[in-house]
Amino acid sequence: MPWLVGADPDTADQRYPLDAPCLVGRGPYNHVVLDDTRISRQHAKISPEAGGHVVQDLNSANGTFVNDVQVKRQRLQANDILRFGPFRFRFETETQPATDKKRSRFVEVLTSVGAEVPASIVDSLPVGDSGSFPIVPENLGQLEDSDRKLKVLYTFLQSISTTLDLGELLGRITDHLLDVFPLADAAAVYLRDATGGVRTREVKRRRGSSPSLHLPAQFREEVVQRARAVLSAPIGAGASPVMNPNTTPARGVRALMGKRAGASGNSMHAPIMIAGKVEGVLHVRGGNSDGSTPFAQADLDLLTGLSGLAALSLQNARFHQETLRQQRLQQDLRLAEEIQKSFLPRALPSVEGIEFVTEYRPAFSVGGDFYDVFWLNYDRIGVFIGDVAGKGVSAALLMARIASDLRLAATVEPDPGRALEHVNRIVLDRRQHEVFVTGVYFTLDIATREITIANAGHLPPFVRRAATGDLRRIEAATGTAVGIFDEAEYPSERIALEPGDTLVLVTDGVLEAVNASGEQFGFDRLEASLAQGSSTARELGPRLFRDLRAHVGEAAQSDDITVVLVGVS
């Protein structure tokens, strides 16, 4: 690629790419800004054409010279010397990177002081959500600039909008920044992390030798808090009159905005705004720290436009990530729900004269409530209802495990109290300190209709006597919740059921179901719901749930609800 290279001792480090039309002049919108009264605001233009590069004088007051001959329009040859006023440049046709000597000096400088080269802000502009760049050009120079800028922005958007992968997006953004700014040595994206800090997420270097990039502390306030794009230069570089390390950035910037729009710098930071908030920063750094300042305000303006587009794409990528995460979570939950359901009895025992009605409604997809009804042997059925401390997936996993423990204990220990003691020891052995389980376990003799029941810190079960319809608590045979004390004992009690009686077992989610005004369903409503006339378990169940729903209304279910009814006739 051809370059315009400074040919005077003090401009030898200045290199301008000529891959697109390049404007030379005193005005701030020029690609090459020459701040001297002998230079016209809009002095000359160098543009690539079919047969090679052409320099054209733009009616400047003092003329454009090629090899000391004044020209209006001239095709350029390699190593031609162009002169605008007192400034001389060489037209180079091959990419000639800075000499090794310069490069090594550059590395030395940066590594010796780190990336925190004392720098001052030479220009900054406020950034809105979509960036800000002039839409109505004031003159020909700006028209070309805007045209070029729009092309750059369009290409950038086309490239970055086709990926929703955050990592790839960041890679493309930095790649493009290096394409757009040929004089940049490195480009970086900093993003806000979970803690709110702005950290380096992606860095691309033209050559691999530069030290790492990060957001210098002295620009944090200006770029991140004030959401302003910043053009900066190392102290002592570039247009020194505006560089004052003693002024605070904000004051320096205000002074500058009015006086020197043609400032230049070697580093640019532009905030990435999402929903009115700075969510990151684009950083483009020039190749040299030895005084060259390749970026002008027009470049900062362009970077600001690019940051607006980067913000849009980042937002899309984030939405996409969040959607994927939600979908995965939902899949996990659905799976957990299925697993938990697989632990509930698929079919309830079918016995002449005995009715089982069960209902399980977790507050979330899964919960810590559980029930089980299973054959112990040919004449006895085991029934369990339980509630593990906590809610959600962790509670459900524990409950599933304890359900297996209980089935095992039930086959080893025919006595319900002994079975609960067995489960208690298993749970304690796992040393999960906050885990405990409340539950009621009983066995039902299908021939005698007698139950043997033990309670581990659970809500007492009720017996609904058919004759009266009132509920009687089974208060006896209660021990501490499972999983707390090594020496916990669970006495068992025998209770004979009369024909028409119904055993009612619930978890606390039933009694504590609250309505919108915070009122609990409570024992009285439970009794009232079950008390109406002579009914079978099959009629009582749906009625209880109807009443529960009516009480809760629109209020959100806050706890798992489980009901087991056992009716004998």
Place this chain on the structure above:
Amino acid sequence: MFRWVVETREGVVVVEAHGKLDALRAPDAKAELHERTAGARAVVVDLAKLELIDSSGVGVFISLFKRARGEGGRVVFAAIAGQPREIFRLLRLDQSLDTAATVADAVAQLRG
């Protein structure tokens, strides 16, 4: 809102529970409680200012009890009232845990 207020009285760590301790606050409350009672051989949990507790909240106290017991320490629960008292009664914790009517009684119990 839920918070712990911790002080040491006569060599006994006294932990006051303030507010509502439910599933939402339990994980943080548990972590803080364990941190602030680490290594203590004698702990009194003052429940006078505990407004509400659910099973996850009870889990926080159970975990403290189990840890202390494993380390050969003791925990006394003092001044339990209201809804938390009902929950402790329902779970039969009042029969199995060490309890005291007041913090002073609890401290005396641990020193005695």
